[in-house]
Structure formats: C-alpha cells, structure tokens
Amino acid sequence: MVGVEAILRILAYLASVVGLLPLLPYLPVWVLGLLVGGFVLGWVGDRRGNYLLSNHLATGVSIAFFIWFVSQASIANLVHPLIELLCQLLAVRLATEKSPRHLLQLFLLATIILAASSMLTLDLGYLFYLVLNILLVTTGLVMLSFYVTDPHLRFTRPQWRLLLKTLLLLPAGSLVLMLVLFVVLPRTQTPLWNFLNPQPTGRIGMSDQVQPGSVAELAESGEIAFRVETEQLPIDALYWRGIVLNRLEGNIWRRELRNIEEKLVSKSSSQVELTIYSEPKADHYLVTLDRPIRIADVRHEIKSDGVIRGRLRRDGKVSYRVWAQYNSKSRQLGDTWHYLQVPNRFSDRMLQLAEEIAQQKNYAAKIDRLDRFFLQQQLSYSTTKLAKTENPVETFLFDSRRGYCEYFASSYAVLLRLAGVPARLVGGYLGGEFNQLGGYYLVGEDAAHVWVEAMDDDGFWQRIDPSRLAVNAEEALATNRSGNVSTLQAFADALKHNWSRMVLNYDLRQQISAVRSFVGQVRSVKKFDPASLGKLAWGLPLLLLPATWFFFRYRQQRLQRLISDYRHVIAQAAALDKLPDSLGLFALADLSGEPLCREFAQLYGAAVYNGRRVTEAEYQRLKEIIRQLKKLQLSIDVAKLCPLGNNEASRIL
Amino acid sequence: MKLTRAGIIYIVLTLLLGFAAVNTGNNLLYLMISALLGFMAISGLLGQQNLQRLQAKVLPADDLFATLPGRVEIELSNHRRWLPAFLISVEIGTGTRLFPILAPGKTERRPLAVTLPGRGYQTLPPIWIRSCFPINFFIRSRRLSLQQQVLVFPCPHSANLPLGDGVGRQTRQHETTRPGIDGELRSIDNYSSSDPLKSIHWKLSARHDEYKVKRQNRLGSPSLLLNLDDFPGSLEERIGQCTFLVDQLFRQQRSVGLQLEDKQLQPGSGPHHRLKLLTELALYGRC
Numbered sequence: 001m002v003g004v005e006a007i008l009r010i011l012a013y014l015a016s017v018v019g020l021l022p023l024l025p026y027l028p029v030w031v032l033g034l035l036v037g038g039f040v041l042g043w044v045g046d047r048r049g050n051y052l053l054s055n056h057l058a059t060g061v062s063i064a065f066f067i068w069f070v071s072q073a074s075i076a077n078l079v080h081p082l083i084e085l086l087c088q089l090l091a092v093r094l095a096t097e098k099s100p101r102h103l104l105q106l107f108l109l110a111t112i113i114l115a116a117s118s119m120l121t122l123d124l125g126y127l128f129y130l131v132l133n134i135l136l137v138t139t140g141l142v143m144l145s146f147y148v149t150d151p152h153l154r155f156t157r158p159q160w161r162l163l164l165k166t167l168l169l170l171p172a173g174s175l176v177l178m179l180v181l182f183v184v185l186p187r188t189q190t191p192l193w194n195f196l197n198p199q200p201t202g203r204i205g206m207s208d209q210v211q212p213g214s215v216a217e218l219a220e221s222g223e224i225a226f227r228v229e230t231e232q233l234p235i236d237a238l239y240w241r242g243i244v245l246n247r248l249e250g251n252i253w254r255r256e257l258r259n260i261e262e263k264l265v266s267k268s269s270s271q272v273e274l275t276i277y278s279e280p281k282a283d284h285y286l287v288t289l290d291r292p293i294r295i296a297d298v299r300h301e302i303k304s305d306g307v308i309r310g311r312l313r314r315d316g317k318v319s320y321r322v323w324a325q326y327n328s329k330s331r332q333l334g335d336t337w338h339y340l341q342v343p344n345r346f347s348d349r350m351l352q353l354a355e356e357i358a359q360q361k362n363y364a365a366k367i368d369r370l371d372r373f374f375l376q377q378q379l380s381y382s383t384t385k386l387a388k389t390e391n392p393v394e395t396f397l398f399d400s401r402r403g404y405c406e407y408f409a410s411s412y413a414v415l416l417r418l419a420g421v422p423a424r425l426v427g428g429y430l431g432g433e434f435n436q437l438g439g440y441y442l443v444g445e446d447a448a449h450v451w452v453e454a455m456d457d458d459g460f461w462q463r464i465d466p467s468r469l470a471v472n473a474e475e476a477l478a479t480n481r482s483g484n485v486s487t488l489q490a491f492a493d494a495l496k497h498n499w500s501r502m503v504l505n506y507d508l509r510q511q512i513s514a515v516r517s518f519v520g521q522v523r524s525v526k527k528f529d530p531a532s533l534g535k536l537a538w539g540l541p542l543l544l545l546p547a548t549w550f551f552f553r554y555r556q557q558r559l560q561r562l563i564s565d566y567r568h569v570i571a572q573a574a575a576l577d578k579l580p581d582s583l584g585l586f587a588l589a590d591l592s593g594e595p596l597c598r599e600f601a602q603l604y605g606a607a608v609y610n611g612r613r614v615t616e617a618e619y620q621r622l623k624e625i626i627r628q629l630k631k632l633q634l635s636i637d638v639a640k641l642c643p644l645g646n647n648e649a650s651r652i653l
Numbered sequence: 654m655k656l657t658r659a660g661i662i663y664i665v666l667t668l669l670l671g672f673a674a675v676n677t678g679n680n681l682l683y684l685m686i687s688a689l690l691g692f693m694a695i696s697g698l699l700g701q702q703n704l705q706r707l708q709a710k711v712l713p714a715d716d717l718f719a720t721l722p723g724r725v726e727i728e729l730s731n732h733r734r735w736l737p738a739f740l741i742s743v744e745i746g747t748g749t750r751l752f753p754i755l756a757p758g759k760t761e762r763r764p765l766a767v768t769l770p771g772r773g774y775q776t777l778p779p780i781w782i783r784s785c786f787p788i789n790f791f792i793r794s795r796r797l798s799l800q801q802q803v804l805v806f807p808c809p810h811s812a813n814l815p816l817g818d819g820v821g822r823q824t825r826q827h828e829t830t831r832p833g834i835d836g837e838l839r840s841i842d843n844y845s846s847s848d849p850l851k852s853i854h855w856k857l858s859a860r861h862d863e864y865k866v867k868r869q870n871r872l873g874s875p876s877l878l879l880n881l882d883d884f885p886g887s888l889e890e891r892i893g894q895c896t897f898l899v900d901q902l903f904r905q906q907r908s909v910g911l912q913l914e915d916k917q918l919q920p921g922s923g924p925h926h927r928l929k930l931l932t933e934l935a936l937y938g939r940c
Contacts, residue, residue, distance in 0.1 A: 104659050108666060111685070115670055118681030126681050134688050138696075145789035149740050150751060159754045162737045170695055170787060177691025182683055188675060503680050575800040578708070 003154050004146050009046055009098050011140035012106040013039070016090060018132045019110035022117040022125060023083060031087050038091030046098065053095040062092050079119045086113050100148045107137045107144075124499040131175065138170040187508045208283070210245055210253040210425055210450055212392045212406045223279070225429060225448070226287060227497050228441040230274040232434050233289075237270070237326035239451065239463065240443060241290040242428035244305045248417070250343055251392060253410060253425050255307075261333040262304040264291060265460070270327035277319045277501055286310045287428060289324035290463065296321045297509065305424075306330065317505050329460040332422070336455060339422030342414065347394050354418030363457045366419050367464065370412065374469035377401055379408070381467055381476035405430075405467045409450040412466035422455040426463070430477065437487075438494030559614060565626050566600060573634040592636050600625045660790030667693070696788045703786050704795045706732040709743055711777055711801055714764060716931070718896070719808040722748075722766040729782075730760040739786040746778040772807040772892070773939040776800070806931045809900060810893030815883040833871020840868045876908035876920035881937075888938060896934050903927045913937060 020027075020035065027035075045051035053061070069085040090109045093102055114133050118126060142163075146153050155163065226240075245253040274289055286300060286308040295302065298320040299311040312318060332339075346354075353373065360366040382402040389395045393411040396403045409425050416423035430449035432441035451465040467473060563585075570588055571579045579588070585601040603622055607614045614622070656664075667689045674682035710728040717723035727745070729752050731738045738755040743765065750765040769775045783794040832839075844853055844864030857865040879898055884891040895911070902909045903922070910920035911930050918930060 104662070108662065111689075112666070112670075115673075115682055115685045118679050118685070119677075122681060127684070130684060130688060134692065138692060141788045142786075145785045145787065146740060146753070148789050149742075149785060150753070153753055155754065162754055162756055163739070166699070166737060166739070166787075169699065170692065173695035173698075174688055174692040177694055178684065178687040181687035181690050182680075185683055185687060186675065187683075188678060503684065506680055506683075507678070577797075577799050577801070 003152075004143050005098075005151065008103055008140060008143045008147055011136055011143060012098065012103050012110075013042075013094075015107055015110040015133060015136040015140060016094060018129055018136060019113040019117075020087070020090070022121060022123070022129050023087070023113065026080075026120050027084070027087060031084050031091075034091040035087055035094075038094035041095035042098075045095070051095065051097050053092065055096060058092050058096045062089055065089065065092070079116075083113070083116050083120070086116055100144060100151075103140070103144055103147075107140050111137055122504055124496055127499070127503075134174055134178075135171045138174060139167055142167055142170065182503075182506075183511070183514065187511060189508050207427070208243060208245075208255050208285075210406050210410060210427065211251055212396065212403065212410045223445045225443045225445045226276055226278040228274050228276050228289070228432065228443065229439060230272055230289075230441065231439075233272065233326065233441075235431070237289070238431045238441070239290040239326075239426075239449075239465075240287045240429040240432075240447075241292065241306050241426060242285050242287045243426070244303075244307050244453075245425040245427060246305075246339060248342055248414065251410075253413075256338075257303075258338065260304065260335070260338075262306075262330045262461070263333055264293065264306075264325075264328055264330050266293065266325050266328045268325070270325045272324060272326070274322045274324060275319060276322060277317065277497070277505065280316055284309050284312075286318075286320060288322045289326055290426075290428070291326075291328055291330065292322050292324045293328075294323040304330075317500060319501070319505055329462065331458075331460050332455060336422040339424055339455070340417050340420065342417045346418065347391060349398055350394055350415070350418070353397075354415055357415060357419035360419075363421050363455060366416070366421050367454060370415055370419070371469060373415075374408075374412070374466060379403070379470050380472050381405075381408070381470035405450045408466035408470065409452050412464070413452045413454075416452070416454050424453050424461075426451050426453055430465075435490045435494055435497070437490045438497050440494075440497060442493055442497075559619070562619070562622055562626070563604075566622075566629075569626055569629045569634070570597070570636065573629075574636040592634070594629075594632075594634060596625050596629055596632070654794070655792045657785070657790055657792060660788075663689075663693075663788075663790050693790075696790070699787045700784065700791060700793050702733075702736055703738055703741070703784050704782055704793055707738055707741065707782060707795075707797075708732060709780050709782065709797050709799065711745065711767075711780070711799065711803070712762070713803055717767070717769060717803060717805045719769060719772045719805050721808060722768045724764050725767050725803075726762045727765050728760060728762045729755060731755045731757055733757045738784075740784045742783045744781040744783060769803070769805045772805050772935045774802045774936075775805045776802050804932065804935055806935045807889070807892045807896045809897035810886075810890055812884065812894030812897050814877070814898065815880075832868060834869055836870030838867055839870050841865055842868055876910065877902060878910040878912055878917075878920055880912035881914070882912075892934050892937060896931060899927065899930045899934070 016039075024032070041052055045053075065085055065088040069081050072081040086109060090106070090113060093106050093109060096102055098106075111133060114126075114129055117129075228240075243255060245255050246258070247254045247256040271293070272289065276287065278287065286295065286298065288295065288306075288308060291306045292302070292308060295308055298318060300320075301309045301311065303309070310318070310320075357366050357369045357373070360369050377397060379396070379401050381404060383404045386402060386404075386407075387395050387400045392403075392407065393414055396407040397411050413423040413425055427448075427450050429443050429447045430451075431447050432443040434441050449465075449467070451463060451467070453461045454464050456462050467477060470476060566585075567579050567588075570592065571577065573592070583591075585604060589597040589601040600622060603618055603625075604614070607618060667686065670682060670689065671686045673679075674686045708730045710730075712726040712728060714724045714726045717725070725745075727743045727750050729738075729741060729743060735757055737757055738752065741752040741755065743750050743752065743763075745765060745767050746769075748765045748767050750763045752761055752763065755761055767777070769777075777799060780797040780799050781794050782797060783792055785792045841854065841857060842865070844858075844866050848866050852866045854865050854867045857867075879895055881891055881895055884894045886894070899909055899911070903924075903926075906922060908920040908922045909926075909930065911918040911933060913933065916933070918933060
C-alpha cells in the first residue's frame with residue numbers, strides 16, 4: 001500500500017526542479033542559494049513533520065520579496081526582477097508545509113517559472129522541459145484531487161496500475177492537443193509587448209563599407225548567419241550576395257545609390273528555389289544566392305545590381321523565399337564611368353603597376369595580367385598579425401603580402417579601376433555546410449566574404465574572387481566551403497533548425513499560408529486522377545479488413561442494442577431503473593399485457609429460437625415496435641414486475 | 654458542474670499567459686498556453702466520461718426508522734469496458750460515501766447512513782454521484798434516476814407498558830430457547846469450566862464417573878397484546894410508542910401481538926413476526 005501524500009511531495013519537488021532548470025544560468029547566486037535553502041528546509045520539514053518556516057512567516061517573507069520586486073522593476077528592467085520574484089516565492093513555498101493549497105501553488109509556480117524562462121531563452125531545451133513539466137504537473141494535479149478528497153487514501157498495486165494507465169491519457173492527450181492548438185491559436189502581426197521577449201545578443205550585421213586595414217586581427221564569432229533550405233548546389237556556386245560597394249573614398253569602399261540599370265541574362269538550368277532563415281541582424285540587407293531573380297514572403301526593395309533591402313525589423317529571426325540563378329550574368333545598361341572612379345592619391349608603385357596592366361588590349365587580357373601579378377606576389381590569406389598602415393592596399397600588395405578577403409578584393413578592384421576596367425566589390429558569404437539530414441546549408445558569420453565583380457568585354461559583370469589567388473587559398477577558404485560535419489552535429493543542428501523554423505518563426509503569415517495550403521489540397525482532391533487508383537489499390541485490403549470486421553461487429557451488436565432499448569422502454573413504463581435479468585421477453589409480454597410487446601417477443605423468438613438470423617425486415621419491424629411503444633407512453637404496474645424480479649429485500653419495491 | 658477555487662486560479666493563469674502570448678508573439682508561451690488548454694480539454698473529457706455508465710443501487714442493510722439514521726448499502730457498478738471510475742462520491746440526502754477506484758466492469762458495495770423523514774413506503778431521495786476527477790478544478794455531478802421505494806418503520810418513542818383492561822394482558826407464559834433455570838429440561842451435558850458449580854447434577858455424576866450438568870430452558874415472560882388505543886398522545890406518538898415496545902419486547906424474546914382499530918395480530922415471536930408488526934405500524938393509516 002502506497003500513500004498518495006508521499007508521491008505528491010516527490011512530484012512537487014520534481015516539477016519545481018524542471019521549472020527552474022532552464023533558468024539556472026540566468027539566476028544570481030543569492031537566488032540560487034535561496035532555492036537550495038527552500039529545498040533543504042522543505043525536505044527536512046517533510047521528514048520531521050515540523051517546518052521551520054511557519055505559514056505566517058512565509059506570508060511575511062513573500063510580501064517582503066514582492067516589495068523588493070516593486071523597488072527593482074521598471075519598464076526597461078522588468079524580466080529579471082520578475083523571474084527572481086517567482087523563484088523567491090517558489091523557495092518560500094518549498095520550505096513550508098505541503099498542504100493541498102501549497103502543493104497546488106508549487107505546481108502552478110513551477111509552470112509559470114518555466115513559461116517565464118521563455119523571456120530569457122528560446123533554446124530547444126524548453127520543449128524537453130515543457131514535456132517533463134506537463135507529465136509531472138498533470139500527474140501531480142490528479143494525485144492532488146485524490147489527496148484533497150481523502151488525505152489518507154492508500155492504494156494497492158493493482159489500483160495504482162489502474163490509476164497510472166488512465167493518468168497516461170492526460171499528458172499524452174494534452175501533448176497532442178498542444179500541437180494542434182499551437183497551430184491554430186490566433187496570432188497578431190505585430191506584438192505589443194515585444195520588449196518582454198529575449199533580445200538577441202551581439203547581433204552582427206553586414207557592413208555597408210569595406211576598409212582594409214581597419215583591424216589588425218579578424219575575430220571568429222562562431223555564430224550562425226543564416227540557413228538555406230535548398231538542393232545541394234555546386235561548391236563554386238555558393239556565393240551568397242549581400243551588398244554591392246561601388247564607390248571608393250580613400251581606402252573605404254561604400255555603397256552609392258544610383259539609378260543605373262542592369263539586365264540579368266538568365267540561364268534557366270541553374271535556377272533554384274531557396275528558403276532562407278536568417279538570424280537577427282543589425283542591418284537590413286537580405287542575403288541571397290548570387291544572383292537573385294525574385295524574392296517572396298517579406299516586404300523588400302530589390303535593386304538592379306542584385307542587392308535586396310528588407311523593409312522590416314531585423315531584431316528577430318526572418319525567413320523568406322528566393323528564386324536565384326547561380327550561373328546567370330548581368331549586363332550593364334548605360335554608362336560605366338562611375339565604376340572607374342578612384343581617389344586621386346596613389347603611390348608610384350601602384351600607378352606604375354596599373355599602367356602596365358592598362359597597356360593590355362582588352363578587359364580579359366587586363367584581368368589575366370592582374371591575376372598573374374597576384375600570383376607572382378605570393379600573397380597569403382591571413383586574418384591575424386596584419387599590418388596597420390595608411391596605405392593598407394599598397395602595403396598588402398608589395399610589403400606584408402598578408403591579408404584577408406577585404407585586402408584581396410579591395411586591391412584587385414582598385415587596380416582594375418586604375419587600369420580602366422569597371423569593377424566593384426560585393427559583400428556577402430562564401431560556402432556553407434550542407435546538412436544532409438535537414439536538407440539545408442548552414443552558413444556562419446565566419447563565412448563572411450568580399451569578392452570582386454569586373455566587367456568583361458561584352459559588358460557583362462563577371463564574378464572574380466581574388467582570394468583564390470592566395471598561395472594558401474585552398475586551406476584558407478576550405479573552412480568556408482562546403483565542409484562535412486559529423487552526423488551528430490548535423491542531427492543537433494537539424495533539430496535546432498526545425499525548432500526555429502517550425503516553432504520560433506511560426507507566425508500569422510505561416511498560419512495563413514497553412515490555411516491556403518489546406519484549402520488547395522482539399523480542392524485538388526476534387527480533381528479525379530485515374531493514376532491515383534493504382535496507389536489506392538495497395539491500401540485497399542488494409543482498409544477493407546478492419547471495415548469488414550467493424551461491419552460484422554456492428555451487425556451483431558445492433559440486435560443487442562435493440563433488445564437493450566426495448567427493455568429500457570419497458571423499465572421506464574414500470575418506473576424502474578432496470579428490469580430484473582430473470583424476466584425474459586415472453587414473461588415481459590405476459591406481464592405487460594400489451595399486444596405490441598407480444599408481437600416483439602414472437603418476432604424475435606421466431607428467429608432466435610429457430611437458430612436463424614433476424615432478417616432486415618424483421619429488424620425494421622422490431623425497431624418500429626419500440627418506436628410505437630415510446631409514443632404510447634405505456635404504463636405497467638410496478639407490483640407486477642417487482643415481486644418476480646427484486647429479490648434483494650422484500651421491503652423494497 | 655461546479656468550479657472550485659483551484660479551477661478559478663487555473664483559468665486566470667491560463668488567460669494571463671494567453672494574453673501574454675498574444676501580446677508578445679512569443680511562440681514558447683504559445684506552446685505553454687496550448688498545453689494548458691489541451692490539458693483542460695482532456696481533463697474535461699475524462700471528467701465527463703468518469704460519470705458515465707455508472708449504476709447505483711440502494712440495499713437496506715438495517716431496519717430503517719423514520720427520522721433516525723439507518724444504514725443502507727450502496728452498490729455501485731461500473732459498466733464501462735475500459736475506463737475505471739475514480740473518486741466517485743455517492744450522495745443520498747445528507748449521507749455521502751466515496752468510491753476511490755472502481756475497475757471497469759466491477760461492482761462494489763459500501764455502507765451509507767440515510768435518514769428518511771416519514772414512515773411507510775418512502776421514495777429515496779435522489780442519488781447524486783459527484784466526482785472531482787481528474788483535477789480538482791471542477792466538481793461534476795449527475796443525478797441518477799432511481800425510482801426505488803423503501804419501507805420505513807415509525808420513529809420509536811420511549812414508552813412503558815400501559816396498564817389497563819386487556820392491555821399488557823398476560824395470556825400465557827411460554828418457554829424461550831435461551832438457557833435458563835426455570836424451564837423444562839433440555840439436555841444433560843458434561844461439565845465444562847464455564848458452568849457454575851451449582852448446576853452439577855450430583856446423582857448423575859456419581860453414576861457416570863464424571864461431572865454432569867442439567868441444561869434447562871428459560872421460562873419466557875407472558876405474551877402481550879399491545880393495543881394502539883391504550884397509548885397516550887397523537888396517532889404518530891402512539892404508533893411510535895408501540896414501535897418502541899414491539900422492538901424492545903422482541904429483544905427480550907417476548908411474544909407480542911398487536912390490536913389495531915379493526916385488526917388484531919395474534920402474539921407471536923421471531924424476526925418475521927416482528928417485521929410483520931412493524932410493517933403494520935408503518936403502514937397504519939396510509940393508503
């Protein structure tokens with residue numbers, strides 16, 4: 001025999017721990033100390049049956065904590081004090097007596113604390129804790145209702161088994177309904193209390209300028225920039241376009257908005273559809289595969305040079321669909337003189353090199369000459385120990401010969417412009433890790449890259465990546481390329497991605513899209529497709545078997561139901577709850593004296609006693625008799641039925 | 654269905670979290686609120702099913718006297734195939750009995766005290782089955798239509814045997830079956846340690862080389878014929894006094910008869926005769 005009370009206490013402690021776990025990294029030490037104290041005091045009190053913290057004292061302490069909260073909280077600083085207050089109240093409640101009311105408060109506080117943790121972290125672990133919380137709290141609340149009804153209830157093992165079987169229905173059903181309700185619950189386009197949500201930490205944005213030499217070392221952030229759901233693409237196609245920088249001011253490349261048209265010459269063989277899930281950013285540029293044709297699901301402005309600027313807040317995650325062609329080229333329409341613009345001051349070495357390149361007969365030859373120069377210089381790709389000088393490009397090309405993509409791209413584009421070849425810088429990302437499990441590319445912030453677009457002799461912009469001319473290009477850029485990740489890492493990231501895609505990013509737009517998709521599917525069902533019959537034929541036996549079983553079972557049971565209905569009508573006529581089982585149909589017919597009852601008994605008896613099934617016509621007639629008996633408002637003398645049937649006590653009628 | 658205080662707290666909490674979810678657009682809060690609503694829906698369904706297909710019967714366990722608490726047996730049957738019944742509280746009048754767990758297809762009997770107001774055939778008060786299962790947020794109840802009548806004896810009023818002509822008249826003495834010292838010889842047994850020494854039959858003992866004792870019946874009190882008209886007070890008081898005396902006299906194994914206005918029940922003994930007299934008193938003056 002196991003008592004309910006002991007189990008309830010364990011459940012309350014466990015639910016409290018599960019509620020607190022996601023918050024542990026965010027709680028100050030003194031709150032953690034309070035919680036540990038609460039657990040210890042409560043446990044000792046449970047063992048001794050005597051609690052150090054009396055109810056009155058607990059109320060006083062709780063009020064003191066609330067006053068502390070009011071003094072700390074403000075609109076700008078609301079979340080942390082609120083969560084700390086909840087933890088303090090939980091600690092107090094843990095330390096006090098476990099009365100039914102207090103146990104209920106413990107379960108509710110644990111649930112609220114878990115809900116409040118979503119204001120600090122959006123981690124996938126929340127789902128795990130939520131499932132555990134549902135399991136523990138539902139079980140605890142059921143136990144609590146037993147405890148409230150009778151605190152001394154004790155059950156045997158078979159009784160516990162019965163209870164647990166039914167108990168499992170609650171969390172299981174709640175979880176299934178949770179998924180359904182999560183999809184259909186109404187959402188707003190713009191939440192009013194967004195300030196309560198977790199703010200992304202250390203948002204990184206695409207810089208709208210490139211200045212080689214501005215930093216001595218390039219730090220690795222390890223953060224995720226975006227994920228792209230698409231088919232696996234050729235490695236060389238993985239250039240993710242973000243921004244085009246077309247104006248050089250001193251050492252700084254900037255973006256200048258001009259109304260210069262370009263026309264994209266597409267190659268349909270390389271067209272792909274991508275869905276991009278971008279992490280929160282500090283800028284408004286939407287990254288796409290180079291080059292984008294069309295974008296959907298987000299308000300945006302697309303420029304002719306392939307730069308897309310989103311018209312939205314970037315402090316949250318955002319997803320959008322893109323149609324792009326990785327082998328397409330863009331033809332420049334109109335003047336190209338501004339792509340030749342350079343500052344006036346350059347050193348003699350630079351000018352001399354540019355002049356040498358300029359002597360080549362056409363753009364292709366000039367580019368080829370420049371490539372050879374880069375190779376001759378034995379430039380190496382490096383992100384550390386970079387020289388900080390006033391002329392970083394010149395230092396990079398002739399002295400240090402070390403630099404990262406910005407050095408390569410900037411110096412390459414400058415020399416092209418000096419040699420009379422229109423050129424510009426493109427900022428974005430290079431490469432990405434393809435997750436086979438999830439079917440998407442994962443691109444980190446460390447894959448940020450800058451390359452050059454130069455004009456060819458036909459007036460098309462061609463992509464040139466000068467970083468590939470580095471002596472160590474293979475190794476340096478390999479990390480950015482489509483590297484292989486371990487299965488475990490891929491699985492973990494696929495989970496994260498789906499969590500983000502299906503839960504965190506689920507919004508009104510996706511709700512509408514889901515409804516449209518559902519309506520579309522319903523409509524498509526109306527269109528009969530003979531080819532689908534073949535597929536159905538396989539499933540037909542699977543459907544037929546249970547259907548046949550249900551049919552025969554129904555046929556058997558319908559007669560039993562009919563008899564049950566008939567006896568119920570007669571019992572009602574005699575003002576009885578139930579007829580005695582000893583009364584057969586013929587006995588009932590005799591006692592009631594009703595011709596319809598006699599007909600019912602004869603019809604049914606003729607079939608059953610002759611060992612045959614009741615025909616459909618007979619079944620319908622029997623049903624009709626019951627219907628008529630109900631209309632008749634039949635009344636049978638109780639005394640006729642009871643002496644025969646009620647053998648419990650002679651005094652009971 | 655009655656909402657409890659815990660239920661109110663749960664609903665307020667759900668509404669608050671729902672409000673926070675809609676206004677923050679935080680999908681984790683949406684998950685939580687979906688779980689809370691799902692839990693409420695499933696618990697509602699289980700709670701509703703918990704009261705379905707239950708049948709209660711009332712079986713008198715003791716004699717029922719008007720206005721006095723009497724014991725009945727509640728027989729609760731769970732006719733469901735799969736789902737057990739939990740925390741079913743059966744309520745008749747002011748009496749309540751809890752059935753914590755009733756397995757599917759099983760029947761259990763538990764005693765319950767009921768008090769019925771009047772004598773004669775009385776319809777039992779409505780039977781209510783209530784349950785707070787699965788969560789003590791709502792208490793659901795269902796009234797079972799049980800058109801069952803029980804015979805309630807009159808409320809006994811303390812009384813002495815009236816003195817008067819023909820009342821309390823001693824008709825004849827009769828022997829009771831209880832052991833005594835003044836009745837006929839019923840048997841001769843071996844002496845046992847529980848027998849008093851004075852019961853030893855010395856002559857017989859001398860003949861058999863062991864102690865022998867004589868067993869005799871007790872001589873009962875004389876039969877009585879109670880006349881309802883000989884008691885003071887109103888009709889109900891007189892019936893009550895008569896009921897008291899019938900009950901007391903039968904306990905003393907006395908033979909009792911009853912003289913009603915136009916009916917005489919000859920003195921007799923035994924439980925059936927007692928029931929017969931009490932039934933007459935219960936139904937006296939009732940159609």
